[in-house]
Amino acid sequence: MKFREWLEELEYDVISGDLDIEVEDVIYDSRKAREHVVFVCTKGTKVDSHEFIPEVVKAGVRVLVVERQAEIPAGVTAIRVHSSREALALLSAARFDYPQEKMITIGVTGTKGKTTTTHMIKAILESCGKKVGMIGTTGIVIGSEVTPTMNTTPESYQLFESFERMAQAGCEYMVMEVSSQAFKMHRVDGIRFDYGLFTNISPDHIGPDEHADFNEYLYYKSQLLDRCRIGIVNRDDEHYHEIIKDASCELTSFSLEQEADFMAKQIHYVSEPEFVGLEFDVAGRYALEARVNIPGRFNVYNALAAISVCSFLDLPKENVRHALEHLSVNGRMEIVYASKKCTVIVDYAHNAVSMESLLETLREYHPARLVCVFGCGGNRSKDRRYSMGDSAGRLADFSILTADNSRFEKTEDIIEDIRSSIEKTGGDFIEIPDRREAIAYSMVHARPGDMIAVIGKGHEDYQEVNGVRHHFSDREVVLEIAAELEKSE
Numbered sequence: 330m331k332f333r334e335w336l337e338e339l340e341y342d343v344i345s346g347d348l349d350i351e352v353e354d355v356i357y358d359s360r361k362a363r364e365h366v367v368f369v370c371t372k373g374t375k376v377d378s379h380e381f382i383p384e385v386v387k388a389g390v391r392v393l394v395v396e397r398q399a400e401i402p403a404g405v406t407a408i409r410v411h412s413s414r415e416a417l418a419l420l421s422a423a424r425f426d427y428p429q430e431k432m433i434t435i436g437v438t439g440t441k442g443k444t445t446t447t448h449m450i451k452a453i454l455e456s457c458g459k460k461v462g463m464i465g466t467t468g469i470v471i472g473s474e475v476t477p478t479m480n481t482t483p484e485s486y487q488l489f490e491s492f493e494r495m496a497q498a499g500c501e502y503m504v505m506e507v508s509s510q511a512f513k514m515h516r517v518d519g520i521r522f523d524y525g526l527f528t529n530i531s532p533d534h535i536g537p538d539e540h541a542d543f544n545e546y547l548y549y550k551s552q553l554l555d556r557c558r559i560g561i562v563n564r565d566d567e568h569y570h571e572i573i574k575d576a577s578c579e580l581t582s583f584s585l586e587q588e589a590d591f592m593a594k595q596i597h598y599v600s601e602p603e604f605v606g607l608e609f610d611v612a613g614r615y616a617l618e619a620r621v622n623i624p625g626r627f628n629v630y631n632a633l634a635a636i637s638v639c640s641f642l643d644l645p646k647e648n649v650r651h652a653l654e655h656l657s658v659n660g661r662m663e664i665v666y667a668s669k670k671c672t673v674i675v676d677y678a679h680n681a682v683s684m685e686s687l688l689e690t691l692r693e694y695h696p697a698r699l700v701c702v703f704g705c706g707g708n709r710s711k712d713r714r715y716s717m718g719d720s721a722g723r724l725a726d727f728s729i730l731t732a733d734n735s736r737f738e739k740t741e742d743i744i745e746d747i748r749s750s751i752e753k754t755g756g757d758f759i760e761i762p763d764r765r766e767a768i769a770y771s772m773v774h775a776r777p778g779d780m781i782a783v784i785g786k787g788h789e790d791y792q793e794v795n796g797v798r799h800h801f802s803d804r805e806v807v808l809e810i811a812a813e814l815e816k817s818e
């Protein structure tokens with residue numbers, strides 16, 4: 330392939346060399362330098378990879394993309410662009426021959442609910458016999474193959490490479506989580522989503538290396554509505570008007586509380602031994618009697634959002650209904666065990682906002698007691714410990730403080746921080762640092778009708794202690810203890 334052929338969508342100035350030079354790949358990591366590749370230099374948050382030009386040229390690279398003044402060795406083709414990250418995305422799209430255009434693409438953004446909603450959309454499509462590729466916090470999923478990723482939204486090159494694999498595997502649909510950081514870092518440049526879903530927004534991801542303030546966070550998230558054909562937005566979000574301000578797509582909305590294109594009405598929280606979840610009617614542009622086997626008011630939003638997207642795809646309603654009634658979203662409000670004695674839910678809530686919405690929503694199921702098993706991560710903000718301790722003390726009937734990923738801190742020290750805030754609330758709690766023992770205690774001492782929320786780790790299958798990840802899955806532990814209890818009964 331001639332380099333020139335990958336440049337059609339790019340604005341650039343030629344610094345030196347011949348654009349008809351033969352190339353076969355694009356790279357952005359100097360450690361992968363070899364012959365016949367284009368090296369894209371970026372000014373990263375930690376490293377400025379323009380510094381690696383001599384090194385990559387020595388390794389055989391003859392084509393460079395730069396975004397600042399740099400010394401270009403003789404015999405090397407170089408172009409200068411306004412943004413290297415944007416160039417990386419557009420070159421990658423061309424390199425893989427625009428694979429996203431071979432599928433129907435759905436992008437999901439929002440502070441909360443991205444993972445849950447993408448899983449719901451995938452489950453609905455699959456129940457209709459469609460092949461779906463999915464990208465997000467749980468990795469790149471193509472059929473039964475799961476590739477873990479560093480980021481919720483991976484780098485543009487990795488995205489286009491995955492799209493190519495999806496198209497080759499026969500996927501007709503691609504559904505992905507798009508973080509605000511991905512827009513900021515140009516990871517999804519070159520993609521025009523067929524459908525763009527906006528779940529909600531609240532202050533998060535503000536700080537060094539992320540967003541300067543809430544306005545910046547909102548600005549980048551809202552870009553989805555400028556990068557999709559049809560936008561589907563939560564009408565109940567308090568920032569709705571700011572979110573849609575600059576939208577260029579065809580806009581639709583969903584709501585639980587007001588007039589919108591898609592509405593959820595007659596919402597019932599169902600808590601039966603064999604089914605804990607939600608029932609509601611979808612009204613507006615689509616009609617469906619939905620039954621969803623995941624509890625919580627916010628999951629009405631997630632399910633309604635997923636149904637709204639799928640309503641555009643002309644799918645048999647019976648399959649849509651069946652998929653929602655038999656969902657399994659690993660570690661997101663997942664009912665791992667339900668019996669007459671108690672219901673155990675595993676959830677990824679790992680900050681006070683998520684914890685509060687989780688506990689408040691479980692309260693709507695009128696449990697005998699609401700029990701919360703949780704800890705906090707080591708080497709992370711201490712504020713999280715104080716705020717989670719405060720929330721649990723106020724909103725749970727009983728809390729069991731235990732280990733999360735302690736990393737390089739002592740679990741006991743982390744628990745001490747949580748204790749300092751939970752004590753002030755007067756809430757009832759005990760401390761059991763070993764997470765397995767803590768979960769076992771909650772189940773062994775359960776009273777009929779208790780709801781036990783084991784939170785913070787969700788889908789994670791490890792516990793990180795002193796830099797080592799030991800296998801640990803809340804889900805597995807709950808099931809093991811349930812089996813032991815049933816045996817001894």
Ligand SMILES: CC(=O)N[C@H]1[C@@H](OP(=O)(O)OP(=O)(O)OC[C@H]2O[C@@H](n3ccc(=O)[nH]c3=O)[C@H](O)[C@@H]2O)O[C@H](CO)[C@@H](O)[C@@H]1O[C@H](C)C(=O)N[C@@H](C)C(=O)N[C@H](CCC(=O)O)C(=O)O
Pocket residue numbers: 357358359360371372373374375376377378381479480481482483484485508509510511514538539
């Ligand atoms: C702040 C941030 O977003 N950083 C992302 C960014 O890293 P960077 O480019 O700044 O990294 P850098 O280390 O300065 O390197 C600059 C360049 O030099 C190159 N390099 C580096 C070393 C070397 O020897 N040779 C070399 O060529 C690198 O390949 C890179 O191209 O680009 C990397 C590749 O895409 C990302 O993995 C990395 O995400 C870091 C790990 C991160 O923590 N990001 C968070 C903030 C994030 O993106 N989060 C969102 C939201 C999650 C959510 O909603 O919960 C996400 O989508 O994950």
Ligand SMILES: Nc1ncnc2c1ncn2[C@@H]1O[C@H](COP(=O)(O)OP(=O)(O)OP(=O)(O)O)[C@@H](O)[C@H]1O
Pocket residue numbers: 439440441442443444445446466481506528529627628630631660661662676677678683684686687787
């Ligand atoms: N629509 C929602 N509104 C508020 N909270 C939610 C919503 N959906 C899920 N949650 C809570 O947030 C947690 C994370 O949910 P999910 O993984 O679906 O969101 P996400 O946007 O992918 O989040 P993250 O970026 O933290 O991975 C859940 O475990 C649940 O406690």
